[in-house]
Amino acid sequence: MSQTPAGQNSQSLLFLxxxxxxxxxxxxxxxxxxxxxxxxxxxxGLAYGRAHHRAIHFINRSxxxxxNNLLGILGVTKQSLNRVLRALISDGLVDSRVGEEDKRxxxxxxxxxxxxxxxxxxxxxxxxxxxxxxxxxxxxxAGFRQVLEAMMDExxxxxxxxxxxxxA
Amino acid sequence: MSQTPAGQNSQSLLFLxxxxxxxxxxxxxxxxxxxxxxxxxxxxGLAYGRAHHRAIHFINRSxxxxxNNLLGILGVTKQSLNRVLRALISDGLVDSRVGEEDKRxxxxxxxxxxxxxxxxxxxxxxxxxxxxxxxxxxxxxAGFRQVLEAMMDExxxxxxxxxxxxxA
DNA sequence: TTGGAGTGTCAACAAGGCTGACATATCGTT
DNA sequence: AACGATATGTCAGCCTTGTTGACACTCCAA
Numbered sequence: 001m002s003q004t005p006a007g008q009n010s011q012s013l014l015f016l017x018x019x020x021x022x023x024x025x026x027x028x029x030x031x032x033x034x035x036x037x038x039x040x041x042x043x044x045g046l047a048y049g050r051a052h053h054r055a056i057h058f059i060n061r062s063x064x065x066x067x068n069n070l071l072g073i074l075g076v077t078k079q080s081l082n083r084v085l086r087a088l089i090s091d092g093l094v095d096s097r098v099g100e101e102d103k104r105x106x107x108x109x110x111x112x113x114x115x116x117x118x119x120x121x122x123x124x125x126x127x128x129x130x131x132x133x134x135x136x137x138x139x140x141x142a143g144f145r146q147v148l149e150a151m152m153d154e155x156x157x158x159x160x161x162x163x164x165x166x167x168a
Numbered sequence: 169m170s171q172t173p174a175g176q177n178s179q180s181l182l183f184l185x186x187x188x189x190x191x192x193x194x195x196x197x198x199x200x201x202x203x204x205x206x207x208x209x210x211x212x213g214l215a216y217g218r219a220h221h222r223a224i225h226f227i228n229r230s231x232x233x234x235x236n237n238l239l240g241i242l243g244v245t246k247q248s249l250n251r252v253l254r255a256l257i258s259d260g261l262v263d264s265r266v267g268e269e270d271k272r273x274x275x276x277x278x279x280x281x282x283x284x285x286x287x288x289x290x291x292x293x294x295x296x297x298x299x300x301x302x303x304x305x306x307x308x309x310a311g312f313r314q315v316l317e318a319m320m321d322e323x324x325x326x327x328x329x330x331x332x333x334x335x336a
Numbered sequence: 337t338t339g340g341a342g343t344g345t346c347a348a349c350a351a352g353g354c355t356g357a358c359a360t361a362t363c364g365t366t
Numbered sequence: 367a368a369c370g371a372t373a374t375g376t377c378a379g380c381c382t383t384g385t386t387g388a389c390a391c392t393c394c395a396a
Contacts, residue, residue: 015306021294022229023332024301024313028203029222030324031316033243035196051352054197061190067374075201080353082375104362104373126189132318133192136311138183143304143311145192148199150300156198164191217382235344248384250345272343272392343392350385356378363372 024147038124051076051084053121056110059094060118061163064107066099073159093117192315206292219244219252221289224278227262228286229331232275234267241327261285 014020039053058073059065067085071078085108088094093114099105110118133141152160182188207221226241227233235253239246253276256262261282267273278286301309320328 015309016298016301018294021297021301022290024297024309025293026328026331027313027316028200030328031319032196032200033324034320037321049351077354106374125193126186128319129189129192130184132315133184133189135318136314140311140314141183141192143308144315145195146304146308147300147312148195150303151199151296152202153205156201160194160198163194167187219383245385246344270393
């Protein structure tokens with residue numbers, strides 16, 4: 001469907017053919033497997049999974065974040081997130097403190113133990129990303145980010161940009 | 169850990185700082201959500217999920233493929249895949265034929281009905297990819313693919329390249 | 337012809353999504 | 367003070383999709 005005709009525009013649109021798009025789709029699929037492989041390996045054995053990793057990552061990224069904010073970023077239900085947080089809190093990886101201004105809120109922080117696991121996980125994941133970046137080079141990395149950003153839903157892009165700009 | 173020092177090499181290595189790597193990680197996370205969002209929406213309502221989509225995609229891509237080959241591509245256990253295939257076969261989306269040379273094998277094909285669903289799913293997913301590609305431009309797309317390819321595990325890269333070259 | 341390797345199937349279980357319902361505490365407004 | 371709205375936590379139950387274990391059929395080579 002909608003094969004882009006080739007060789008007629010001065011600006012070649014060959015990169016928008018269905019075949020090229022399909023290759024992009026498969027690249028995303030196969031690369032995402034690699035992307036999660038290293039943390040998954042670390043987590044198995046421990047009683048945690050990918051959901052715990054995500055929570056730990058974003059709590060580390062925004063110390064003191066609220067449950068509600070985390071829900072927006074992760075895009076899951078509070079029941080799902082609560083199950084994960086309960087485990088992390090009772091295992092002493094996450095600290096949940098009643099909000100100072102608004103006592104209905106809970107502010108989430110990693111404990112020292114939580115930070116240790118976060119470092120272990122993100123080191124592994126960063127190492128793979130570093131290899132990929134180094135192999136591909138800075139220009140490719142810029143393109144990588146442009147395409148991914150354009151692929152996000154609007155709400156996700158807002159979260160992504162907000163996190164990015166905070167440390168820019 | 170391992171902050172890359174800046175401003176000392178003639179070739180700037182700023183793109184390998186931990187901060188840049190973390191942004192790459194978050195970009196992958198948020199973009200993958202967008203990547204799967206459209207097919208997921210179509211599948212909900214039907215009695216199928218993401219696993220069915222993946223099976224349909226790769227059977228369409230390699231008609232007559234065996235269960236074992238599909239296992240390697242999808243990276244799940246044969247029991248997981250079998251559950252999905254059983255549903256697709258009994259619903260008349262996939263045709264499973266006993267191998268001609270080796271009767272232990274099953275060759276898998278999409279039926280007309282299966283191809284119809286495949287088109288619906290891949291149209292939705294391609295449309296998002298097309299928008300992202302068009303927004304980012306051909307140079308960015310080339311970089312996107314280079315980085316993703318470098319991020320794959322070796323075995324996944326083999327599958328990716330094999331599929332890519334078949335239609336090149 | 338027999339045993340091992342390859343392949344496919346069934347059963348049972350676990351993780352982690354989901355919905356719905358409800359309790360509690362707090363906030364803000366009236 | 368009272369009330370509705372908001373933020374969070376929890377219980378129960380369901381679904382998808384991953385896992386292991388057990389087993390049957392087919393093929394091939396010793």
